[in-house]
Amino acid sequence: MNLFPDHETQEATISVNSLNHYYQQGSRKQVLFDINLEIHAGEIVLMTGPSGSGKTTLLTLIGSLRSVQAGSLKVLGCELLNATQAQMTLARRNIGYIFQAHNLLSFLTVYQNIELALELHDVTAEVADTRIKQLLTAVGLERFSHSYPRELSGGQKQRVAIARALAGEPKLILADEPTAALDKQSGRDIVAILQQLAKEQNCTILLVTHDHRILDIADRIIDMEDGRLSQEVPPLQPRPGNLSPGIEQ
Amino acid sequence: MKTDYRATSPRQKRPLFLAWLQLRQKWARLLVAVTGISFAAVLMFLQLGFRGALFSSAVEFHQSLNGELIMLSSRYRSLISLDRFTERRLYAMAGVPGVQSISPVYLNFIQWRNPDNNQIWDIFAIGINPEHQVMNLPGVQANRQQLREPDTVLFNRGSRQEFGPITQYFQAGDLIQTEVDERRIKVKGLFQLSPTFGINAYLITSDLNFLRLAEFRQPGLIDVGVLKLEAGADVQQVLAQVELHLPKDVKVLTKEDYAKAEVAFWNTSTPVGYTFDLGVVIAFIVGAVIVYQILYSDVTEHLPEYATLKAMGFHDRYLLMVVYQESLILATLGFIPGVLIALGFYQVTHWATLLPMTMDLGRVLFVFVLTLVMCLVSATVAVRKLQTADPADVY
Structure with a gap:
């Protein structure tokens, strides 16, 4: 079974239909109610909402980190409802993740942390080296390639995390509060890099945030409250550039 | 990119x-x-x-024996669980085709007095015919003929300090006289056998001296019989011949099996x-x-x-x-x-x-x-x- 057919960009990158989700600790508690959502290739979508509203749950479901219970969830053309563990693991390889905590491996250098993402892909030594150096330059950390994460500032670590997420050239980036632990300037830098790189690779981004300072990068903003997606709100101001759905390189 | x-x-x-x-x-x-x-x-x-x-x-003694077949009492278990048999059983084998020579060995713990502090310790005495090359140990080969003299022994270089600094005295050229089972003896040479978990030290002497030291032992009742085969003789064939004539009170083993039996004894019959x-x-x-x-x-x-x-x-x-x-x-x-x-x-x-x-x-x-x-x-x-x-x- 080919999990990832060569899909054309007409198909939505993420397609959620009537998704419901429950937590089963003690009593059965519903956390997501009838979610419907389509995100197209190249779109940058921000998801906001109060804590506990189910944003992260939805993000982990889309990221194939949690089993879908009811409804339909298609990511990059692959249905995740009733997917096996192995299928879920494979699905993750086409997604780049950026976490609130950078989650870099402490015992690896900056270079090795990015290299690790390439372990999953069939690459030659030269291609890997070129790719890693390109990414380090893109995030402005070429001088730090042999540093360990503990030697870096919070913003620098998050930039390494972005480079790692992009190493495998994913078609989809999922980010959870990537700027929460950063000061204003670092936060702006991070989203700028993210936006720039996503544009270059025609990559879709779904970003959960509370951070009002970065809302302007969005093509679209969706709001989650009590497990329901509310009406989409328009971006605060029109984004420069034209990363609209369906754009070709 | x-x-x-x-x-x-x-x-x-x-x-x-x-x-x-x-x-x-x-x-x-x-x-x-x-x-x-x-x-x-x-x-x-x-x-x-x-x-x-x-x-x-435990098997250094066994392996030092200069012979391919070993005769034992059928009730013999180990060096620390001996049983005697009459040497006539051994002499009866002298005529079996392939057997070149036979040699009786006496074994017994006897009492050794430490010449320094007069403490008495049990020592494992081996009585051999000094005219025969019964044990392939360098010190025995060189000195066995001296054992023809009455009340002479060869002492164990590897023995523990409890028996006295015999090795040092001997190497210094001192004349060592001490008592074994109340008889005064002289040490004429050294040989090497390691202590085992059952035997702290060995002493080698002639069969005649052995019987003088261990007065309670009866001449002609021996513990081990060594059969030396002719060069080129097939051990298994001779063993089969020997067993044809074997009375029930004795058994004959190859030297290897004799050593294995000792190991098996320690492994299974002791903790x-x-x-x-x-x-x-x-x-x-x-x-x-x-x-x-x-x-x-x-x-x-x-x-x-x-x-x-x-x-x-x-x-x-x-x-x-x-x-x-x-x-x-x-x-x-x-x-x-x-x-x-x-x-x-x-x-x-x-x-x-x-x-x-x-x-x-x-x-x-x-x-x-x-x-x-x-x-x-x-x-x-x-x-x-x-x-x-x-x-x-x-x-």
Whole structure:
């Protein structure tokens, strides 16, 4: 079974239909109610909402980190409802993740942390080296390639995390509060890099945030409250550039 | 920026050696782990060393006998569980085709007085015909003819201090006179037999002197008969011939089987073999617990990182391999100093006890395999913790 057919960009990158989700600790508690959502290739979508509203749950479901219970969830053309563990693991390889905590491996250098993402892909030594150096330059950390994460500032670590997420050239980036632990300037830098790189690779981004300072990068903003997606709100101001759905390189 | 990195090429990127990079990070913990594994390996080596020394020292006498077939009483069990038989049984075999010569041996514990402090200790006396080359030991070959003199003995170079500093006196050229079973004797030479778990020291004398010293022993009732075969004779064939005429009160074994019977006696009829086997098992468990502790805390500490790896799309199998690789690295790093330390302990133990503690390749491999198994078992228990690394928790 080919999990990832060569899909054309007409198909939505993420397609959620009537998704419901429950937590089963003690009593059965519903956390997501009838979610419907389509995100197209190249779109940058921000998801906001109060804590506990189910944003992260939805993000982990889309990221194939949690089993879908009811409804339909298609990511990059692959249905995740009733997917096996192995299928879920494979699905993750086409997604780049950026976490609130950078989650870099402490015992690896900056270079090795990015290299690790390439372990999953069939690459030659030269291609890997070129790719890693390109990414380090893109995030402005070429001088730090042999540093360990503990030697870096919070913003620098998050930039390494972005480079790692992009190493495998994913078609989809999922980010959870990537700027929460950063000061204003670092936060702006991070989203700028993210936006720039996503544009270059025609990559879709779904970003959960509370951070009002970065809302302007969005093509679209969706709001989650009590497990329901509310009406989409328009971006605060029109984004420069034209990363609209369906754009070709 | 678009690079076709999925192209296959002969020079694939070398995978990151995650296990080693991770172990290397916490060098203090790595040191503790390596020390613990070395400790377990040393314990196993010592137990096996004692066990091996027990068995090899126990059969030094047997192997020194200059003959291919050995006659014993059918009730004989071991050097410390003797039974006598009449030497006529042995002489009856002199005519069997293929037998070149026969020689009787008397064995008994007798009392030796330490010439320095007059303490009395039991010594294992061997009475041989001084005209025959009964025992292939350098000191015996050279000095046996001197035993024709009354009340002379050869003394055991490898014997313990309790018997007095006989070796030093002898080598200094002093005349050593002491008492054995109330008779004054002279030491005429030295030979080398290691102490065993049953015998502290040996003494070799002529059959006539033996009967003088052990007055309670009856001439003609012997403990061991040595049959020397003609050059080129087939041992099994002669043995079959011998057994044709064999009365029920005696048995004849090849020298190898005689030695094996001694080992079997110590292994099964005394607690000694079991004790050392148990020692090995306990060392194994101690080592396994240490490795488990190290790997478990390592996995626990890196759980968020493992969850991240899972979220990135690594299979559980990849993470299992990392932990197993760690355990193999630990096993190897711990084993190498373990062998060296064990060699040191062997030497020290040999000095202190005169037991023949020797290392052989078979034992090195055996302990290495035990160490590997120990680490793999611990890893198998520790990786169960990996299942709790939930990729959904990393957000």
